Amino acid sequence: MRPLWKCPKCSREFANRNQEHSCGKYSVEDFLDGKTQKAIAIYRAFEELVFGLGSVRLAPAKTRVGFQARMIFAAVNRLSSDKLQAHVVLARRLESPRFTKIETISARNHVHHFVIESVDQLDDEVLAWLQEAYRVGLQQHLQSDSSPGFD
Numbered sequence: 001m002r003p004l005w006k007c008p009k010c011s012r013e014f015a016n017r018n019q020e021h022s023c024g025k026y027s028v029e030d031f032l033d034g035k036t037q038k039a040i041a042i043y044r045a046f047e048e049l050v051f052g053l054g055s056v057r058l059a060p061a062k063t064r065v066g067f068q069a070r071m072i073f074a075a076v077n078r079l080s081s082d083k084l085q086a087h088v089v090l091a092r093r094l095e096s097p098r099f100t101k102i103e104t105i106s107a108r109n110h111v112h113h114f115v116i117e118s119v120d121q122l123d124d125e126v127l128a129w130l131q132e133a134y135r136v137g138l139q140q141h142l143q144s145d146s147s148p149g150f151d
């Protein structure tokens with residue numbers, strides 16, 4: 001497996017050389033700024049679940065926060081006053097009534113969107129999605145095909 005490419009400007013590392021990203025301009029603190037206590041509590045609980053998977057880097061962008069192993073495998077896309085909107089990237093299409101949208105990018109790249117409205121909803125099913133996505137993020141699912149990165 002190729003070593004990660006390191007951005008010379010912000011030192012973030014990516015599986016794909018010259019990966020487009022927001023170059024260290026944004027932070028989770030900026031993302032959480034002005035959010036409600038409830039929203040922040042859901043975000044922090046989600047983050048804790050993600051960090052429990054293994055080695056994960058934060059990849060904050062202007063309007064969202066990505067979670068990266070070799071590649072970004074999950075992201076919080078929106079945090080409103082009472083809910084968190086997120087996605088996981090899976091190598092297969094997984095059916096669950098909890099997914100609000102599934103975007104198929106390629107045969108091995110399916111973006112599954114979901115909404116979390118309370119800390120209680122971060123249950124074993126969500127953990128299982130994250131665990132599967134984390135393996136995708138580590139690129140353990142790849143044979144010889146390459147997938148585009150997410151940022």
Ligand SMILES: [Zn+2]
Pocket residue numbers: 007008009010011012021022023024
């Ligand atoms: Zn950079």
